[in-house]
Amino acid sequence: MAGGALPSRALPGRLRPDDRLRGSVDGFPAWPPVGDPPLEGQPDPSQVLDRALAWLTAHVPWFGPKWDEFFPQSAFPGVTVLELLLLCRVLRRGPRAAASADLVEAAPDVAQEMAERPAFLGDLYRADADFAHRVWLLALLHGLGRPVSDQLAVARGLVEARGSDVSVVDWAMLYVLELRYILDMAEIPHSLPTVPELYAGCGVHRIDPLSTTENEGYVLAHALLYATALGGRPLPSCGGPTAERRLRDVLHTLLGVHLATDHYDLTAELLMCAEIAGGVSDGLVRHAWHRLAAAQRSDGSVPGPPFQEAVLAERTDAAADAYAFRTCYHTTLVTALAAAERECSRRRRGQWRRQCLRLRRPGANARRDACWTGVAGGCRRGPGRTLAPMPLARRSGRSASGWPTGPPRPRPRRTSPLPPDCRRPCRHR
Incomplete structure (x- = not known):
């Protein structure tokens, strides 16, 4: 807001103008713009x-x-x-x-x-x-x-x-x-x-x-x-x-x-x-x-x-x-x-x-089990796709039993049900 003098007793950081400005109808007095004031620490x-x-x-x-x-x-x-x-x-x-x-x-x-x-x-x-x-x-x-x-x-x-x-x-x-x-x-x-x-x-x-x-x-x-x-x-x-x-x-x-x-x-x-x-x-x-x-x-x-x-x-x-x-x-x-x-x-x-x-852990549900089993067997499955062989160069390290010893790469894509009020970004979206 432009015009008018800044009141001498205006308090920066407050959302309320100086009391002397109440009821003013002309001159369009100005005060510091409303914003987030500097706060010390988080509120409790x-x-x-x-x-x-x-x-x-x-x-x-x-x-x-x-x-x-x-x-x-x-x-x-x-x-x-x-x-x-x-x-x-x-x-x-x-x-x-x-x-x-x-x-x-x-x-x-x-x-x-x-x-x-x-x-x-x-x-x-x-x-x-x-x-x-x-x-x-x-x-x-x-x-x-x-x-x-x-x-x-x-x-x-x-x-x-x-x-x-x-x-x-x-x-x-x-x-x-x-x-x-x-x-x-x-x-x-x-x-x-x-x-x-x-x-x-x-x-x-x-x-x-x-x-x-x-x-x-x-x-x-x-x-x-x-x-x-x-x-x-x-x-x-x-x-x-x-x-x-x-x-x-x-x-x-x-x-x-x-x-x-x-x-x-x-x-x-x-x-x-x-x-x-x-x-x-x-x-x-x-x-x-x-x-x-x-x-x-x-x-x-x-x-x-x-x-x-x-x-x-x-x-x-x-x-x-x-x-x-x-x-x-x-x-x-x-x-x-x-x-x-x-x-x-x-x-x-x-x-x-x-x-x-x-839900990110193996064995959380049957759908996840199928995804992890497919990865462990050297196969890859995406949404709407059938199992297809994964290139050998992209397979993760395996133990003698054939299961991955570390996180498989690439990770299987999946979709899991989320609560309707979950607004936090997460890897299920």
């Missing part, structure tokens, strides 16, 4: 996760009885603990299952107490606007090993009574996608459209990142999370490679925009989406994790958009604790969720890489 999301989990574990009661004590009750009081159960679900399938056992045990206790209230079952029979979230809570509890089969049977009967069609005509496509994700998790039969159809209907590939509102940013993030079951399955293909590249560009731009405004809540959700979609700038992702680590408070919480230190300083004792929890719990939770999903994703990719290495 695992440390961010450790501190966030410690804070969440200490504040588990606030997701249940203490919430009712300090804040007005919502139509569905389990909405806060529901999000905590999502984190527990991701932790259980990742490498931190043992280390996070205290949280994974305490959070379902609070949720189960809610599900066993007589009012919960009465509200479930009403099948109102919060019906899907109540089923979601039950499905998460069931997945975490809690005895809620009776309540789930009631939910299944209510869905079947409506002919397995529980969608509403005027629902936005995102909510239908969310409902499909919930019913699939609860293993309740339904007649909703497929996940790729619903994901395409959300129109996330047509979002303009430069005019996207905060709510639209959440819609984009939630559509990707529901369509992939929070990273548990590959992102549905929609619109071909061009649309997928545009989606990555949208995620890149939105991540930078919300970092520029210190919106760490959406930053954490977009980081999770970037991990799922892949292809987002590594430099920007590293910078985002550095910013989250720097924003994390000494007690492990991550401040949300409404948090203000000045307001917290005016409160004491329980009132201060309540304010800190209300303004920090969701951002801390989604930051922990992004870091935990990142660890799970890298663990899955490591498992696929180990599988790829196993």
Whole structure:
């Protein structure tokens, strides 16, 4: 950007301009171009996760009885603990299952107490606007090993009574996608459209990142999370490679925009989406994790958009604790969720890489055995070819039994099945 004077207090390397430039409508003031700032060392999301989990574990009661004590009750009081159960679900399938056992045990206790209230079952029979979230809570509890089969049977009967069609005509496509994700998790039969159809209907590939509102940013993030079951399955293909590249560009731009405004809540959700979609700038992702680590408070919480230190300083004792929890719990939770999903994703990719290495060994499968036997016998076979003699000069060294003593040259070409979400270059392609 050209024109205007460089502000004297502009901070190089930050994605946010000097505060004096806010609201300026003329003169087109300039500041250092946005880029990947010089960072010292690699970010460590695992440390961010450790501190966030410690804070969440200490504040588990606030997701249940203490919430009712300090804040007005919502139509569905389990909405806060529901999000905590999502984190527990991701932790259980990742490498931190043992280390996070205290949280994974305490959070379902609070949720189960809610599900066993007589009012919960009465509200479930009403099948109102919060019906899907109540089923979601039950499905998460069931997945975490809690005895809620009776309540789930009631939910299944209510869905079947409506002919397995529980969608509403005027629902936005995102909510239908969310409902499909919930019913699939609860293993309740339904007649909703497929996940790729619903994901395409959300129109996330047509979002303009430069005019996207905060709510639209959440819609984009939630559509990707529901369509992939929070990273548990590959992102549905929609619109071909061009649309997928545009989606990555949208995620890149939105991540930078919300970092520029210190919106760490959406930053954490977009980081999770970037991990799922892949292809987002590594430099920007590293910078985002550095910013989250720097924003994390000494007690492990991550401040949300409404948090203000000045307001917290005016409160004491329980009132201060309540304010800190209300303004920090969701951002801390989604930051922990992004870091935990990142660890799970890298663990899955490591498992696929180990599988790829196993497939390279002789005897991995019958097809490989045939290839190696053909090489050992002085023959060569390529895709779609019959066995043909290999020139003697190209044969590798052999033992008395005729098997190669070293790697055969040339190596047999082969194709092996790969997981659809394996993006790492390897010799199987």
